[in-house]
Amino acid sequence: MIRRNTIQRTFVLEAVNKLHCHATADEIYNEIAKKHPTISRATVYRNLNLLSEMGEIRRLELPGSADRFDHISSNHCHVKCEVCGRVFDVDMDFVSGLESGIRDAHGFDFTGYDIIFHGICPECKEQKSSGKE
Amino acid sequence: MIRRNTIQRTFVLEAVNKLHCHATADEIYNEIAKKHPTISRATVYRNLNLLSEMGEIRRLELPGSADRFDHISSNHCHVKCEVCGRVFDVDMDFVSGLESGIRDAHGFDFTGYDIIFHGICPECKEQKSSGKE
DNA sequence: TACTCAATAATATTAAATATCAATAAGAAG
DNA sequence: CTTCTTATTGATATTTAATATTATTGAGTA
Numbered sequence: 143m144i145r146r147n148t149i150q151r152t153f154v155l156e157a158v159n160k161l162h163c164h165a166t167a168d169e170i171y172n173e174i175a176k177k178h179p180t181i182s183r184a185t186v187y188r189n190l191n192l193l194s195e196m197g198e199i200r201r202l203e204l205p206g207s208a209d210r211f212d213h214i215s216s217n218h219c220h221v222k223c224e225v226c227g228r229v230f231d232v233d234m235d236f237v238s239g240l241e242s243g244i245r246d247a248h249g250f251d252f253t254g255y256d257i258i259f260h261g262i263c264p265e266c267k268e269q270k271s272s273g274k275e
Numbered sequence: 276m277i278r279r280n281t282i283q284r285t286f287v288l289e290a291v292n293k294l295h296c297h298a299t300a301d302e303i304y305n306e307i308a309k310k311h312p313t314i315s316r317a318t319v320y321r322n323l324n325l326l327s328e329m330g331e332i333r334r335l336e337l338p339g340s341a342d343r344f345d346h347i348s349s350n351h352c353h354v355k356c357e358v359c360g361r362v363f364d365v366d367m368d369f370v371s372g373l374e375s376g377i378r379d380a381h382g383f384d385f386t387g388y389d390i391i392f393h394g395i396c397p398e399c400k401e402q403k404s405s406g407k408e
Numbered sequence: 409t410a411c412t413c414a415a416t417a418a419t420a421t422t423a424a425a426t427a428t429c430a431a432t433a434a435g436a437a438g
Numbered sequence: 439c440t441t442c443t444t445a446t447t448g449a450t451a452t453t454t455a456a457t458a459t460t461a462t463t464g465a466g467t468a
Binding site: 313315316317318 | 415
């Protein structure tokens, strides 16, 4: 199937790169709609799927909340704050090698993995301890 | 708030233990409904939440698909097959220590993590290669 | 046995994402 | 440039997982 270039798709790619970290489809839609209010929500979803299949952007599947979309960059993991729900980057060199270690142990063909840490971010931690007094 | 014991809650716990691995709320509901067709889907969800809060069962949040519920057992990770969608156990001793390693590096209070591998299970792999011929 | 309110059943609602489909426009061919 | 094909769009409906709502029921105490 031949892929056509559309303005809508460039809008989506631009928005992901502009928002630049962990944006949800809804946030991306809103960003685009600011300048191009006629764009359809379905189109944003469709192109987010396409772009991540094409390897132009990275999809981060978060259990419990909406998928996030990132620009392609160094491989990193994510932490989700249980209090505010925000997602932060974690650079984890020591996780590399994990996959290859597992590949040996099972009949599975591993194609990837997601590690999603959860915890409480410094900001929420502070609010919590100050409110506790 | 005083917690009351209900037959429905025991049904849910029994079903989780019987199905015993990675059952979805819907599967658990169906299992119970076989014998007790009057149980409400909402009650199943409510009790799955309660039981996992109480630490009686373990909730596995899977990005993309419905949450799974497990009986409490040894700590293990999960692999989701991209083809058939089934979830399998992975015992991973070497992942322990990961959390403590990270705890040092950030201002975060880590409360846990999920590692969800994805790949293609032996069964689907076989079907694929035999069909490819 | 009677009383209180936590828990239930049934239904409505929400949220994230996909499916449907007529209308539009990308890009090749003439 | 004009025409043609069909991928893509916009709009809406639908799906799926889960929660909210609320009158009713029943667990546990008094």
